[in-house]
Every structure is written in structure tokens, then in C-alpha cells.
Amino acid sequence: MKMKKWLAVFMMAFVASPSWAAVAATLYKDPNCGCCEEYVKYLNAHGFAVKAVNSSNMSAIKQQYGSDKLASCHTMRVGQYTVEGHVPVAAIQKMLKAQPKITGISVPGMPANSPGMGPEVKGTLKVYVLNQSEKPQLFSIE
Numbered sequence: 001m002k003m004k005k006w007l008a009v010f011m012m013a014f015v016a017s018p019s020w021a022a023v024a025a026t027l028y029k030d031p032n033c034g035c036c037e038e039y040v041k042y043l044n045a046h047g048f049a050v051k052a053v054n055s056s057n058m059s060a061i062k063q064q065y066g067s068d069k070l071a072s073c074h075t076m077r078v079g080q081y082t083v084e085g086h087v088p089v090a091a092i093q094k095m096l097k098a099q100p101k102i103t104g105i106s107v108p109g110m111p112a113n114s115p116g117m118g119p120e121v122k123g124t125l126k127v128y129v130l131n132q133s134e135k136p137q138l139f140s141i142e
């Protein structure tokens with residue numbers, strides 16, 4: 001009987017553990033964008049629970065969340081951060097773990113070797129900090 005009780009406590013702790021919980025995110029996208037849907041699939045496959053929201057005014061969303069200077073096709077909110085474009089999961093996880101005092105991160109444009117655009121080529125994508133600086137600052141290379 002003690003073993004069953006211990007196992008039940010262990011299973012409850014395992015299921016409730018935040019490290020195993022999906023990371024909630026809201027992704028704003030143009031309703032006609034196919035690569036955005038592919039990026040949502042990529043995120044869901046890597047532990048994110050993404051709510052996709054169609055918007056016909058992406059410029060306003062990018063201005064609201066501070067990603068208009070390093071824009072791509074979609075804008076995502078994860079906790080207090082903005083993730084602009086086809087940012088690899090490794091960079092998002094790095095940001096969430098470090099919790100830097102930044103607006104967020106971006107892979108500007110739509111690079112062909114980024115998640116959701118085609119085969120991801122690790123070590124080739126420059127991820128930039130979203131901030132008020134005129135000159136883009138590198139966050140990481142993924």
C-alpha cells in the first residue's frame with residue numbers, strides 16, 4: 001500500500017512540474033500566411049502551446065509589442081517577451097531561462113533556413129535583441 005501511495009505522489013509531482021509543462025504563447029499572424037502555420041507546428045512540436053490569432057493589421061501589433069524595427073511576418077508573445085519571426089526554439093528557451101531585461105528577440109525577414117520556412121540549418125541564424133537601440137544587437141547565433 002505504501003508503494004502505491006508513493007507512486008501516486010511521484011506521478012502528481014511529475015505531471016505538475018513546470019519543466020514538463022507546455023510553454024503558453026500567443027502568435028499574431030496574417031490569415032493568409034502559410035509559413036506562420038508551419039512555425040506554429042514547429043513550436044507545438046517543441047513544447048509550446050501556441051494560440052494563433054489572425055490579424056489584418058500586423059503593423060499595429062508590431063508597434064504595440066516593439067518589434068516593428070526588426071520585423072518579420074508574425075509576432076509572438078511568450079510571457080513578458082516578444083518573439084518576432086522565425087526564431088529557433090533554442091533562442092526562445094535561452095531567453096526564457098536567462099530572463100534578460102529586454103523587449104524580446106527577433107530573426108528579421110524570412111530566412112529560408114529558419115524554422116517554418118524550410119529546413120532549419122543550425123548555427124546560421126542571427127537572433128537579435130528587440131530594444132530601443134538604433135543599431136541591432138546580437139542575442140545569439142542559432
